[in-house]
Amino acid sequence: MMKPLTFTEEIVLLALDDQTGAQLPLPVTALAYGLAGAVLADLAVAGKIDTDEKKLVVLDATPTGDPLLDPWLALIAADNTVHPVAHWLSVLADRQREVEQPALDRLIDRGILKRQDKKILWVIGLRRYPTVDGHERTEVRTRLGQLILGEDLPDPRDAILISLLRGCRLTDQIFAGPEFASREQRLATLAKMDLVGREVAAATTDAIIALSSAMNTAVPHM
Template sequence: MLTFAEEILLLTLDDKKGDFRPLHEQAMRTALAGALLMDLAMADRIDTDLQHLFVINTDPVGDPLLDETLGRLRAVQDRQNAAYWLNEIAWQTENLRPRVLQRLVDRGVLKVEDRKILWVFAQRRYPLIDDREVKEVRARLRELIFNKEIPDAREAVLIGLVHACGMIDTLFEEHELPQVMPRVMEVARLDLIGREVDRAIRDIFMAMTSYNVHTIAE
């Protein structure tokens, strides 16, 4: 089974071009940090309440990236909230996105393809080797939204991440969005960490908008 971080990165892939949708670096880092925290929560290593995120089991998961994240959480004595840890993990985890991307290559989901444009400019693409994983993720999440049943924790978490990243249009056609968005919002609100990811990414985009408006005014 893919991790949340791997699934989120895979959903940003343009299947036909073998390239990734443009997403602001800070937003992408925040989403991947949230995904790591959610994987730890699903592995019963951390828990959250309305004020804090805290470690409940210090045993290694057996996944290098998750165990590195768990070690960082353990190293801080005072309890911090989810927003603190999203920022800490997003910016203190070295090569976060490249490491998640390499995992997809190592799993045989993607392959690396280097080529030259006009024989000069280097371009790296990541075509899917087998589109089964990305199709399975998309089908699973579409079914969750349309069937109106109570979601399991994993699906609710993933919907929250996809919504926070502004990637709902990777799952649904434009004409479906008015119908599905109330249900998407309902599911996304079920997870505390997901809500913090959503808030953090919205703050990032609001800051970017404010900066752009200020720059144009000058």
């Protein structure tokens, strides 16, 4: 039986377009923060770190055995200063490629994605990651969709995943059908349940505001 996907793998997978394998359109840095949050969530459910509104603490610095997570656990554990979650989101978001690429590689190794290289105008290289078999993505979308449309309690894992997905604005893409239009309040309630996801949302919003402000400064209104 295949080992369950980590949050990091799930975010990487759900951030890709079903058909083309291209990354779904997201606000600037949203995916970087989403992936950073996913790493922290994976470390938290592995019992390696714990969080509250003010700090992230290391509970157990011994490696998890998962190469997707252990470099980041080692990095956090090596810092003698206790920082809030937002600090580590920023650190990991700055290293998005180092988080994302190993997760993509593992999804290919698992047979969930395939790598596809194309050329635009015969010159510009374009790499895509279409799904081999979309059942993992369909399964998680169906499960989370039922949770959003219903009134059931989420289990902690689904609460974390919904919170991360909303934090990096992926819910806007994944749950975009008309049936979800009236469920914004329910989605907001579910997304509040995990602290890391809330911090991802705050960091993403701050980045969007900062970019918007910079653009308004650079391009004065006519």
